[in-house]
Each structure stands twice: as structure tokens, then as C-alpha cells.
Amino acid sequence: MPTEHADSTRGETAGTAPSDALALKILVAGGFGVGKTTLVGAVSEIRPLRTEELLSEAGQSVDDTDGVAQKTTTTVAMDFGRITIRSGLSLYLFGTPGQDRFWFLWDELSQGALGAVVLADTRRLEDCFPAVDYFEHRRIPFVVAVNCFAGARAYGEQDVSRALDLDPGTPVVLCDARDRDSGKEVLIRMVEYAGRMHTARLLDSAG
DSSP: OOBOOOBOOSSGGGSOOOTTOEEEEEEEEESTTSSHHHHHHHHOSSBOEEEEEEOOGGGTTTOOOTTOTTOOEEEEEEEEEEEEEETTEEEEEEEOOOSGGGGGGHHHHHTTOSEEEEEEOGGGGGGGHHHHHHHHHTTOOEEEEEEOOTTSOOOOHHHHHHHHTOOTTOOEEEEOTTOHHHHHHHHHHHHHHHHHHHHHHHHHHHO
């Protein structure tokens, strides 16, 4: 059975939100082993819910561990966490499973999402193509966050944007998924970008 943890005792902000508070749903997506669970756990002010299973021999034929050989678990449903960006604004984070066989969960998780963060590893950049295509086709605003792994070759934001053939204006940011402040900056960029995109669409429809 997946291991699940849910505990709202971490931090003073983990209590019930005021009735006038705004809560936004954000997805954290990307390829297998890119750091989605790490990012959600690093920024969450509550103990994150995780649904992880140990990697097994049965999955060796379908789970590409090239570049992440030290990884021993995988998310089989989702990760969940919460972070308060400022007074009255909280983000609910849903980390998607990265393996192909769990993509059927994405449609359910994306319902009602303001936007998404697509985590990328420059050593396995092609692994985030499916997430980029998914959000572009559904017109869900997203930012690409390059998780800067030790020993990986450094690339600039424009280099990554060109390699992924992103739509003009799609933000690319560099981050360390283990660092709370770095992860929080990514989320702030996500909210700001998604806000601009949704406002522009409303104005277009009104026009």
C-alpha cells in the first residue's frame, strides 16, 4: 500500500484558513525523478501527504532510472502540500506522478488548477516534454523550473526555452528543489504569470 502522511501540525500557519482567504490549486509536474516530491516537501508548511512505493524489479523495464540511479521510491498517486504566500493567499500543491503508466491521473488532478510548475532536469530534458505538451494543449499556464542538480551542466534560461520550444513568454527559472526559499520564488513566479494569462484571456473574451 502507498505510504501516506497527512499532518497539519507543522507551523503556526497550518490552522484553518480565514473564510475570506484565497486558496489556489497548483500542479507540480515533470519527469520521473526530477524532484517533484522534494519541491512539495521543501515548501509545504504542513507535513506533506505522499503516496510513494519502493521501486521494484518488476518496474525496471518501464522505469528509466538513467541519471537517477540512487532513487528508491516513486510517487504512484500524488503529493500534496500547502504554502501561504502572504496573508490571505495560500497555494495547494499537487505533485503529479512522473511515470507514463500513471498519466491517467493527470486529468483529474488538473481540474480547477490555476497553473502548473514543470520541473526539468537538464540531464534528462526530454522527460518534461509530455508535461509541457499537456499544459500547452489544455491552455493551462505553466512555468518551467530547472532543478539545478549537482554535477549537471549549467544552461541559461533562454537555452532551455529554445530546447523545449516553449511558447513565447513562458517563464523559465532556475531553482534548487531542496531549498524552501528557492521553491517559494518559483511558485510566486507561477502565480504572477498565471494571473497575467488569465486576465489577458478575460479581456480578450470581453473584447
